[in-house]
Amino acid sequence: MGSTDRPPPADPGTRTRMFSLDRIGRYWLPAIILVVCVVVYVLSPDEVGLEVIGVLFGGGAAVVVVNYIQKVGFAGDIERDKEAETRAFYSRYGMWPGQASPELLAEARREGMLEHVVVPERPAPRPKADAPR
Structure with a gap:
C-alpha cells in the first residue's frame, strides 16, 4: 500500500474547493509571498529591496x-489507520483482507x-488446458 492510496471522499459528487483554508495555506500563501518578492524587486532593486526579498523568501x-512536514x-497517520x-480484521476473521472472499470483505465493510x-482485485482464475498442444 503506497502513500497514494486514499479513502474515497464521503460524497463522490463533491468537488474540492479552490479556496479552502487548507489550499490557501498550502498553495496560495507561498504563491502570494513569491509575487510580493517580485513586486518588491521591481519597486526597490537596491540593497534594502534585496534584504526584504530575502526575508520574504525565507518566510515563504x-x-x-x-x-510538507505536515x-x-x-x-x-493514514498508514497507521490502515494497519x-x-x-483488527485479522483478529476477527483469522485471515488478512487480501486472503478473504469478496463476501467476507463486504460483511466487514457493512460492520x-x-x-x-x-483491497486489490484478484485476477480471475485462468481456465486449465485439457491437453498440452
Whole structure:
C-alpha cells in the first residue's frame, strides 16, 4: 500500500474547493509571498529591496517546508489507520483482507471495518488446458 492510496471522499459528487483554508495555506500563501518578492524587486532593486526579498523568501520557504512536514505526518497517520484496521480484521476473521472472499470483505465493510483499506482485485482464475498442444 503506497502513500497514494486514499479513502474515497464521503460524497463522490463533491468537488474540492479552490479556496479552502487548507489550499490557501498550502498553495496560495507561498504563491502570494513569491509575487510580493517580485513586486518588491521591481519597486526597490537596491540593497534594502534585496534584504526584504530575502526575508520574504525565507518566510515563504518556511511555509512550504512546514506544509510538507505536515503532509508527511498526515500520510503516516493514514498508514497507521490502515494497519490497525487490517490487524483488527485479522483478529476477527483469522485471515488478512487480501486472503478473504469478496463476501467476507463486504460483511466487514457493512460492520464498519476496513474504512481506509484498499483491497486489490484478484485476477480471475485462468481456465486449465485439457491437453498440452
